[in-house]
Amino acid sequence: MHIKQRFLVSLSALLLAGCSPTYNWRDYTSADGAFKVLFPAKPATHTRAIDLGGIQVDMTMTAAEVEGSTFAVGTAVAPDAALAQATLPAMRQALLRNIGAGDAGGKNESGTAPAGATLDVDAVGKGNGGPVRLVGRFLAKGTRVYQVVVLGKPGAMPPEQTEQFLSSFKPQ
Template identity: 80%
Template sequence: MHIKQLFSAFAAATVLAGCSPTYNWRDYSSGDGAFSVLFPAKPATHTRSIDLGGIKVDMTMTAAEVEGTTFAVGTAVAPDAALAQATLPAMRLALLRNIGAGESAADKGAAALDVEAVGKGNGRPVRLVGRFHAKGSRMYQVIVVGRPGAMPPEHTEQFLSSFKPQ
């Protein structure tokens, strides 16, 4: 399954989870104990098989949507730690391609890969801010996607900085 299909499925899941007109921050720990994070609303979780640079994995997306902005954490397990780290650029590039943004929109970091890009989603401008981590054989993508100008920087940073891999 392509990231675009996963993103569409995850967007539908957030609609089913319900939209909150205000931010209602809550602690969330993944069911498998892989991470904890503060979500701005009650999240929904879905798992899909995807291909990340030739590595087939089951990715679990946990997401919540508030006022048109989606806050999401994706997790997957690679066969080993080296592959998990090596797969992060493919995760980042797939999301950039999904919104039609170039690879140059990403900034490379030592422990994590960060991204901030503007592109299009469903024919409308979207902004993507995210961080990609690997810990052991587990890969994580922590992203916020929404309309440019409608993603309060303080909420984006609160979500991203609250993420803790286990």
Template identity: 60%
Template sequence: MKIRLPSSAVALLLANALLGACSPKYNWRDYASPDAPYRIMFPVKPASFTRTIDLDGMQVSMTMTAADVDGATFAVGAAEAPDEAHAQAAVAAMQEALMRNIGATANSRTAAAAPGKNSRDVDATGNSNGTPVRLVGHFEARGKRFYQVIVLGKPGALPPEQVEQFLTSFKL
């Protein structure tokens, strides 16, 4: 005895089997910070924490929001300086500190500064605990606020299209 299923039932079973086999690494979602005026797309659900950091003698409370996918960390750090001049200085200090942490050599560029805005981008390679790492980041100050938007991980764990998606989704 043969059992015949309608073609729509076969199609539905096939679709369910295919969807069940898929587990996307990147499940992009919009994130609006409750602490700072920015939005960004994270590849998975992020977590946040706040701690005090020292940027060349300036103590600030920075909130980091980050998500990890297959050894790549996607993160945004946001803080507020006492004034605009300190926020401008923090941009360079953050970039230098991150690069120093991985003993990086860099291919960086500084974007033209507009009144009240200063930004720079970096693509650097270095080592963390003896393992090669790549840092791709955007650092920006607007008024008294400053931000770091970075992707960090093993060079092979940073798909260019995913890095681009993250960095270009950052909006103030």
């Protein structure tokens, strides 16, 4: 009977561990109320000064990692709405450069995003010693700019999880 009890306890523990979701989706509202999004795990936030196409801004990055894929929202405030919109191609290009990927579009001939436009990216490059895929959106609302991205190994980013994250993003 003692062995049978141990087996049942071990089996119960194994079943409970199997029920633990890999993606533990949770509503998140940024501390300043600038956006809402669903993160697949508890996110962490970090702020640092960056250059966005010649404009110095403080960018706050909020991100969570699940099974080697990073789900992140970056936000910054530009001096005015026109400059916010103008920084979108620079944000997109900087991330493509970070993974060594070429630009496959996303801006018009003048090098700026049309007013109200959202720039998308889906590119494969290199990072952390292997191939990485970057899927994301870049948008501006008023003076605030946003980058909403998922970065991970190309085969390890479930499309439904990536789309859930990207489509859940709501600027405020």
